[in-house]
Amino acid sequence: MQIYRAPVEDMMFQLAAFGYADVAALSRFEAYDLETVRMILDQTGTLATEVFLACNRAGDEEGVKWDPES
Numbered sequence: 001m002q003i004y005r006a007p008v009e010d011m012m013f014q015l016a017a018f019g020y021a022d023v024a025a026l027s028r029f030e031a032y033d034l035e036t037v038r039m040i041l042d043q044t045g046t047l048a049t050e051v052f053l054a055c056n057r058a059g060d061e062e063g064v065k066w067d068p069e070s
Contacts, residue, residue, distance in 0.1 A: 002053055002054075002057070002060065004048065004049050004053050005045070005049065006041065006042075006044070006045025006046075006048055006049065008038065008041045008042055008045055011041055012034070012037075012038055012041070015034065015037060016034070020034060020037070021034065024037075
């Protein structure tokens with residue numbers, strides 16, 4: 001069974017370290033404070049884990065085979 005957990009804490013650290021609060025202070029981005037961004041990242045992480053991870057299970061198990069003739 002594959003396991004994936006989105007690195008939300010790492011992404012939040014990077015946003016804080018690189019001054020996302022300054023971006024959020026702009027009128028164009030005022031609706032996207034750090035708490036909203038955290039919720040977006042949490043939900044996209046859930047989507048990646050519950051939907052996208054299972055999409056290519058056969059490909060992950062079988063792997064890729066290259067045939068120069070094809």
